Amino acid sequence: MFKRRSKIPETVQGKRAEVIVSQAEIRTRLEDDSSPPSYTATTTQEVPPDISSAFSNLDLTNLSTPSHTPTPDQCLAHLKLLEAFHVLREDVYQRDGLFGIKDEYAAASDAQQCAEQLAGIRQKRWQVYVSKASKRFEKWWETCYDAGAEAKSSFESRTNHCWDSLCDPPTVDIKCPACGLLHALPWTTWDNQSAWMKNSNGDYCGEHDAIGYADKNFIFTCKCSTLSRHQYQTTHGVLRVQKFRRDCEALKYYDSPMHGTCLDNNGLPEKLAGFVKRKSFFPNRFIRGDTSTQMMLRNLNAITDLKPSNPGTMNSVCLEIEKGLGNSDYINTVNSHRPTANERIALRRMMSCYWENASPFSLDLVGAVIRQGTFIEKMHRIDWIHSPAARFTMQRLLTKYDRYLVIVSKCNKSRIAVPTLDVDLAWHTHQLNPPQYYRHTVTRLNKYLNHDDKIEDTVLSTGFEWTSKTYQKMYNELYSECTCWYCEAIRESHAPALSGLNLRKRFGGKASVIEEQLNQVHSAMDQSAEMNHISAHNSIQPDTASDRTICERNLRIKLECDYRKAVVKARKQGREPPVRDEYYHAYGFPLYMPVYVPYQGDPCVSEGMYTANPSCATVVPGASGNCVAGTCSGGAAFGACGGGGSCSGGDGDDGGGCGGCGGCG
8 A cells, every 4th residue: 555654853852753644544534534643653862962072082181281271171171070060960959859858848839939949949959968968078088088990999988988979878977076976867857848838937947947967957965975964965056166176176286277377368378487477377376375375275175165054156266266356465475466457367267267167178068069059050051062162162261361360460459350151161170270270370460369259249249340341441342241131231330421423433433342342242142142241159148237238229229220221222222121030040940039130149049958058148247157356357257368359458468368359259
């Protein structure tokens, strides 16, 4: 029988269906139209595009270039690594039931509220996974240093962890700080329906009730043999205080410096010889005292002593240090002079390593990974990894990164240079080779350029506006080619006062280079321009008093004014005005966010899900998280190096902070 083959291509998730229909069957079905003609479908799986083809010939053998700068191949390899991190995060947060956290707990009747719950559920899965990763890294750091073919077996035998984190037991081993007894504790207790219900304040109940190790209000009780008549309770706060106590003892007995005191405000080891003379070592001299007077060490030891009635807090440590700073007789015995601005900054930077951080490292790794996740997500959305022009793009952004460093070299204490996303990729790639990065930045800038882990959002936006204006003035090119409302407003803030017609007269009847670039950007209006958007993954919102509110309000008023100018200009030029997107995509869900501005970090980070809020810090003098009153820089309180744009005032030898001129968001 003659058959007629009709091809109907249907592309659905990479599959193409080829339909074969019998001509006789068609005639039969046409006479009886009670049912459609039957058909047989044969499917063939299309071969997915090879995303690694552009990376197959990468030259990564020469890790050190004559200029000590990254190469296009290194940037491409970094892109591939970031994409792997993105795939890992998606795999983790989409695993229904992982850590006992189920999608069915999102039971809100309203669709938007249900989406918010699902985003929160996915966020909590990822937060627990990262908390596990941080704990596993601690164990690896303490026991494993080898690599190669035996790395897997070595890791498993030395750490007692599985190679795959998800194969580990659902509990974490925590020692009681009083008696040393090991307890197997749950990672989280958000694994029930009630944790995802909201209370009268609009918070998830789990934010207050969950007590697992990866939860904010972690707590467990140990009937210690040394305190047989007491039940000793351990919290994150207790673990942080005990970390500080252990480091004080290591300073006393082994001359082991406190965290954050080995480098000066330029990120360099001081050349002056001797433990006593170094300004960055002032916190060590201050805490340890001299051989005749160890007042501060004794007082701190008493405050951090384990007592069931008063386990001690970092606030009490802060108050004791403030008392010591006010004791001129004690200061003269350990320093011979009043602490300079750099020495006060060194003390605050030291304390930033202990606020909300019980790990053996100088910063909270969980918060750092969460903040970095915003950058990874944006790299995935830009999708350079699939671009046929990826290598050219890498060369272009490396040129822009070199220019960015020129701008950094021109920063003073009141300025920070803020990168766009393409510049930030080059910057991150450069840091993956620490010796090369150190040599290049020290040689070129006379200091180590620190990529600040936390920068206040309003400072970040002001710095981005200044960087954009400076770049345009120095190189006669646009800094940000993004067409979002925020970048349009930033460009408008430093647009020439002359009209487009007068500009053309000034340039001999021709459009200026900037005007031509703007026309090209507006004619394209695609997602490729997002690579020049502000990079704000390290942006945080300091929890401060009215001065912060006033600063933020003034910035928003200015942005609104510049945005309206951009709208008027767009309409005059016959273009669609830039639209403010009212939705923010979080963990696969679009969430209504009418007040979000792009210079802020991830607005969907839920403080109550984390042991320490990764997107907020306190800079009010004397408040929790901001130590110590009288030590100057607020930025140093939450991990910044303390100089540059983060310190007001100084003693003449400040020289700028190691991150003050490199304020990446």
